[in-house]
Amino acid sequence: MSALLLDHVAIATPDLDQGAAPYVALGLHPEGPDEEVPGQGVRVRAFQVGDTLIELLMPTRPDSPIATFLAKKGPGLHHTAYRVADLPAEMARLSADGARFLAPEPAPGRAGTQVAFLHPKWGQGTLIELVQHPAPVGPAAQEQEVSRH
């Protein structure tokens, strides 16, 4: 079973500046420029907090899941996300264990990640996302490769 880390906590907002205000007031700074993720119909502003992120999500089109969420529940906590080393393997393991994924395959997330969502009912009322980050490239990866031998 792959290592599991809390990757991010996601918050739905109709406006990134408005949604980000409490985190800026807490002294956090955005982790780079806002990022559009067309497949999810969202614009993302992320704040690093220790090893995890606070991810503000604003809808970029009316049929975005975030637009639907905002219409039903208003702004606030949207999902929690966990980092896995091998997303397909985790999906197969959890599905065999009765978990219910919202789509059969991973989808592109922010920052080159692959993501998959579990149904909120399976999450006992919480929308849970699994995230696989791209393999590191460049000197860091070579160094990691060398240290393996």
Ligand SMILES: CC[C@H](C(=O)O)C(=O)SCCNC(=O)CCNC(=O)[C@H](O)C(C)(C)COP(=O)(O)OP(=O)(O)OC[C@H]1O[C@@H](n2cnc3c(N)ncnc32)[C@H](O)[C@@H]1OP(=O)(O)O
């Ligand atoms: C930039 C990418 C980024 C990343 O991490 O890289 C992202 O995280 S993108 C995030 C946006 N994308 C998604 O959320 C995709 C997955 N979500 C969905 O497919 C839908 O939002 C879904 C199916 C979770 C809910 O859709 P909808 O509300 O239209 O369906 P239902 O009304 O049938 O809802 C079923 C049931 O779930 C409750 N619900 C809905 N959303 C949430 C939520 N975020 N947390 C907890 N519960 C949720 C909803 O109230 C219904 O419950 P019920 O008791 O039947 O009322």
Ligand SMILES: [Co+2]
């Ligand atoms: Co997310």
